[in-house]
Amino acid sequence: MGISERKERQRAELREQILRVARDMVVKEGFSALSMRKLAEAVEYAPATLYLHFENREAIARELCVRGFGELLGALEPGSAVAEPLERLSVMGAAYVRFGLEHPETYRLIFMEDPRLSTELFQGDSDGAGPRAFGLLARVFEDLKSAGRLATEADPGRLAEALWAGLHGIVSLKLTCAAFQTSAEELRKTLTETLVHGLPGLKPVVDGAGKARH
Amino acid sequence: MGISERKERQRAELREQILRVARDMVVKEGFSALSMRKLAEAVEYAPATLYLHFENREAIARELCVRGFGELLGALEPGSAVAEPLERLSVMGAAYVRFGLEHPETYRLIFMEDPRLSTELFQGDSDGAGPRAFGLLARVFEDLKSAGRLATEADPGRLAEALWAGLHGIVSLKLTCAAFQTSAEELRKTLTETLVHGLPGLKPVVDGAGKARH
DNA sequence: CCAGTAAATGAACGGTGTTCATAGAACGGT
DNA sequence: ACCGTTCTATGAACACCGTTCATTTACTGG
Numbered sequence: 001m002g003i004s005e006r007k008e009r010q011r012a013e014l015r016e017q018i019l020r021v022a023r024d025m026v027v028k029e030g031f032s033a034l035s036m037r038k039l040a041e042a043v044e045y046a047p048a049t050l051y052l053h054f055e056n057r058e059a060i061a062r063e064l065c066v067r068g069f070g071e072l073l074g075a076l077e078p079g080s081a082v083a084e085p086l087e088r089l090s091v092m093g094a095a096y097v098r099f100g101l102e103h104p105e106t107y108r109l110i111f112m113e114d115p116r117l118s119t120e121l122f123q124g125d126s127d128g129a130g131p132r133a134f135g136l137l138a139r140v141f142e143d144l145k146s147a148g149r150l151a152t153e154a155d156p157g158r159l160a161e162a163l164w165a166g167l168h169g170i171v172s173l174k175l176t177c178a179a180f181q182t183s184a185e186e187l188r189k190t191l192t193e194t195l196v197h198g199l200p201g202l203k204p205v206v207d208g209a210g211k212a213r214h
Numbered sequence: 215m216g217i218s219e220r221k222e223r224q225r226a227e228l229r230e231q232i233l234r235v236a237r238d239m240v241v242k243e244g245f246s247a248l249s250m251r252k253l254a255e256a257v258e259y260a261p262a263t264l265y266l267h268f269e270n271r272e273a274i275a276r277e278l279c280v281r282g283f284g285e286l287l288g289a290l291e292p293g294s295a296v297a298e299p300l301e302r303l304s305v306m307g308a309a310y311v312r313f314g315l316e317h318p319e320t321y322r323l324i325f326m327e328d329p330r331l332s333t334e335l336f337q338g339d340s341d342g343a344g345p346r347a348f349g350l351l352a353r354v355f356e357d358l359k360s361a362g363r364l365a366t367e368a369d370p371g372r373l374a375e376a377l378w379a380g381l382h383g384i385v386s387l388k389l390t391c392a393a394f395q396t397s398a399e400e401l402r403k404t405l406t407e408t409l410v411h412g413l414p415g416l417k418p419v420v421d422g423a424g425k426a427r428h
Numbered sequence: 429c430c431a432g433t434a435a436a437t438g439a440a441c442g443g444t445g446t447t448c449a450t451a452g453a454a455c456g457g458t
Numbered sequence: 459a460c461c462g463t464t465c466t467a468t469g470a471a472c473a474c475c476g477t478t479c480a481t482t483t484a485c486t487g488g
Contacts, residue, residue, distance in 0.1 A: 003486070007434085036476060046437045048478080057476065084419060112326050115390045122393030130393065144413070151415030159413070161396045162384075162405040166376075169383020176329045179336030179344065182375045191376040191409075198412030199358070199373070201365030205298060217455075221465085250445060260468045262447080271445065 015053045018043055019067075022060050027105050031061065031113055061109065065117045066129070068106040073133045075099040080136045085143040090192055092137065093167055097188045100171030112172060137163055166191050229267045232257055233281075236274050241319050245275065245327055275323065279331045280343070282320040287347045289313040294350045299357040304406055306351065307381055311402045314385030326386060351377055380405050 021042045025034050036057055040047040054060050075098070079091035100107040111118050122130035140163075141156035150156075170191065174184045182190070194200075235256045239248050250271055254261040268274050289312070293305035314321040325332050336344035354377075355370035364370075384405065388398045396404070408414075 007486095011435090035474085037474080047476085048438080049436055051477070052435070086419075111390055112386070115392065118391040119393050122391060141413075144416075149417040149419070150413060154414045158396050158400065158404050159408070161394055162380075162401055162408065164394075165383035165387050165401055166380045166405060167383070168387050169379035169381070170376075172326070172386050173379050173382050176325055177332040177336060178329065179333050180375055180378075182372050186372065187376055187379055190372050191380060194373070194376060194409050194412075195405075196413055196416065198408075199355075199364060199410055200368045201363075202358075202410065203363040205300075205363070221454090225466090249443085251443085261445085262469080263467055265446070266466070 011053075014043075014045075018050060018053060019060070019063060023064055023067075026064060026109060027103070030105050031109050034060070058114070061114065062117055062120070064106075065109050066121065068103070068110050069121050069129050069133070071103070071106070072096075072099050072110065073129045076133055076136055080139070085140045085147075085149075086196060089137075089140045089163070089196070090189075092140070093163070093188055093192050094185065096167045097171055097184050101174060101184055104175050107171060108175060111168065112175070134160060134164065163192075163195065166195065225267075228257075228259075232264060232267060233274070233277055237278055237281075240278060240323060241317070244319050245323050248274070272328070275328065276331055276334070278320075279323050280335065282317070282324050283335050283343050283347070285317070285320070286310075286313050286324065287343045290347055290350055294353070299354045299361075299363075300410060303351075303354045303377070303410070304403075306354070307377070307402055307406050308399065310381045311384055311398050315388060315398055318389050321385060322389060325382060326389070348374060348378065377406075377409065380409065 018039065022034060022039055025039065025042070034057070036050055037047050039060075040050055050060075054063075075095050076092050079088060079095050082088035082091050109117070110121070121128070122134070124131060126132070126135065138156050138160035141150065141154070141159045144150045145152075145154060145156055167188070170184055170187045173180060174187075180187075232253065236248060236253055239253065239256070248271070250264055251261050253274075254264055264274075268277075289309050290306050293302060293309050296302035296305050323331070324335070335342070336348070338345060340346070340349065352370050352374035355364065355368070355373045358364045359366075359368060359370055381402070384398055384401045387394060388401075394401075
């Protein structure tokens with residue numbers, strides 16, 4: 001009975017084609033420019049046909065979001081193989097920022113459009129791309145700690161969240177605010193190096209110069 | 215000739231009323247729920263009347279954006295009076311994060327909706343709310359440096375941008391992604407303390423344990 | 429060849445931002 | 459007191475949008 005198989009394959013193919021074209025539109029003109037009617041015309045079907053394959057516009061967005069995050073995870077994975085944790089932190093951070101800048105509309109869709117989409121990605125414990133990606137970052141600090149190179153009271157999970165927030169801040173600020181001067185890569189370097197080693201050459205408050213408080 | 219003055223005053227009042235109602239709608243239901251038609255109905259005028267006071271919907275958004283950023287600046291200013299730079303960094307950082315969480319839709323409008331709006335805010339040298347707010351943060355590092363407490367090669371502007379990015383990352387991540395566990399305030403503390411002092415108890419790589427690379 | 433099923437669609441509903449010719453009100457000058 | 463001008467306000471329209479549903483079309487198994 002190869003016929004129903006073929007039908008199902010064709011159905012899946014059309015779904016895939018819709019997603020492909022939708023992705024192109026989002027990448028080129030942003031998510032807000034993704035219109036069901038234009039999308040339908042681009043795939044040469046009537047608008048109503050799209051609803052045979054997706055519940056609504058948001059369902060398409062969700063799918064694109066999930067796939068985009070998969071790509072982000074894929075961009076992080078190579079760096080996770082670096083043995084030395086601090087170097088790994090640097091490599092993965094650079095990969096994260098690069099991904100965000102190279103796929104601005106995808107990144108926007110993942111993290112800056114609909115809170116529901118972003119939140120869903122991080123649901124589920126350890127399975128799911130969200131927790132996995134987060135785990136890769138957290139591992140950096142876990143490894144440091146288990147090697148006895150971090151204070152025992154240090155919380156790897158919290159440090160990882162702070163790091164992610166910092167990287168996300170760099171990307172999202174660069175995507176929305178062209179006025180900041182420092183390049184994203186320089187910003188990333190400054191942020192991670194300072195996070196690791198603290199402010200360069202910092203001295204505690206000198207008594208007499210400025211009101212001492214501590 | 216008090217008549218034309220009164221007319222102008224009434225005109226300004228209506229403009230103000232429109233903005234007030236628009237702000238309410240944005241705060242309650244988000245920027246995307248701000249509809250010109252609903253707005254017109256709320257102020258009891260025909261939709262076309264709005265266009266006598268604003269060029270278009272985006273102009274209203276821009277005005278709300280500018281005023282919102284003014285409030286953010288206002289939230290930062292008290293902390294800028296703290297004398298000790300490191301304490302100032304902490305106080306202002308906390309104020310920034312608090313503002314973002316307490317005015318989520320305003321913050322979204324300022325930094326996460328339209329890049330044009332966000333970018334405009336930071337135009338102009340030193341005048342303009344954007345550069346002024348940034349200056350407040352940069353001052354922290356300038357003061358540290360001029361007190362001889364920072365390495366001479368440290369770049370206050372770059373450090374300030376990295377700090378802003380970090381704070382913005384915390385806020386925007388909290389606004390879009392409910393899945394992260396650490397509270398914003400804890401995250402802010404972790405980030406700033408680590409930025410200042412580096413990873414807690416960090417030891418350089420121990421030879422033999424893990425492949426050393428440098 | 430026919431019945432039945434799945435795919436595809438045209439037309440419609442209610443919504444959006446925006447424009448423009450028209451109507452109305454209020455004012456300054458005569 | 460009247461007229462002409464100027465500013466305000468609007469109704470109606472245009473071109474879109476997401477979504478739904480009854481209807482038609484295409485095709486397959488019996």
